[in-house]
Amino acid sequence: MPHLNKEERSICWKSRDDYWKCLDKAEASKQLDPEKACQDLYQVFASKCPGQWVKHFERKRKFEVFKKRIVEEGFEPIPEEKK
Amino acid sequence: MGRFGMCGRLIFDSLFSQTANRGCIIVPHNAKTQIRLNRLFNTTSLNRNVEPPKMNKPKAKGIITWKTLGITTVVGGGLLAFMLYVKREKELAIARERKRALGKISIGGKFKLKDCKGRIRSSDDFLGQWCLIYFGFTHCPDICPDEIEKMVEIVNKLDKDNKLKVQPIFISVDPERDTPEVVGKYTAEFSPRLLGLTGNRVEIDEVCKAYRVYSSAGPRDQENDYIVDHTIIMYLVNPDGEFVDYFGQNRNVEEIFNSVKIHATKYDRMNNPGWF
DSSP: OOOOOHHHHHHHHHHHHHHHHHHHHHHHTTOSOHHHHTHHHHHHHHHHSOHHHHHHHHHHHHHHHHHHHHHHHOOOOOOOOOO | OOTHHHHHHHHHHHHHOOSSOTTOOOOOOOHHHHHHHHHHHOHHHHTSSSOOOOOOOOOOOOSOOHHHHHHHHHHHHHHHHHHHHHHHHHHHHHHHHHHHHHHTTOOOOOOEEEOTTSOEEEGGGGTTSEEEEEEEOTTOSSHHHHHHHHHHHHHHHHHHHHOOOEEEEEEESOTTTOOHHHHHHHHHTTOTTOEEEBOOHHHHHHHHHHTTOOEEEOOOOTTSOOOEEEOOOEEEEOTTSOEEEEEOTTOOHHHHHHHHHHHHHHHHHHHSOOOO
């Protein structure tokens, strides 16, 4: 499978950004299932980007969301064992 | 007073008189003695043949004259030049020592790879010019395109602002898929100056080992596609083919641009020592 050229790459990135914007909006409006709400955009995204890239971007998004949550909401430290 | 009176009077005069009262001498009236007396006391005739001592202006024989000032300037300038020369030699010696000490980090080295036309390119081909090397693969989702764009922007900026020609090089860590033709197509989209290099597994492993580049191919999916996890670093190599510095993802265009400029300046100073 040949690699994506510059144009195909930017189309893939655009579809990814659209999908992520939809997810952000859905999460901000506290929807129960954001992924279902943005299903159409996900289909476009999955069609424009290779499977490996979709997986990669999904992992990336999870990490970004996690980072944001840590910064904004803080974190629960692992309880230290009493010595 | 008799004849002896004249001498006695003279002595008397020289001892006691202070004013020009020397004319008061009682002398015997006699032409010869008169002439003799005239000769003795007539100051004008005495001084006829002798030049009066010249009344010169007292010359201020001071220390500071134009001549001494000139000499001091020349000597001082010479000493200053010598001191600057010695200082420069010392700085160069220190820089060389530091470089020798850092050189023991032993990253980098020679490589022999193929360019997009399949021609063999060795690391020796790049001696005499600065190089920025980035390791990646053509099927990279986002990181490699971003880093390569960054590298090309830096190289263009150095070329425009400093007339410093840096050779950007892309080396593939995925020799299975990245053939010379594929790499050529990939790099052409970023810049005509970007040189893409690849090779067989052995050659790529060699250059990755030399530059301490980690790479690991991920699991393959049903389309036989996979992502290669790898070190995301740009390496700066000097015209002697030695590794000088590295830049990670966190450094932006401006920072890397400035860093390369400083390294180039330091290198030029070490190799072309002048007075300034």
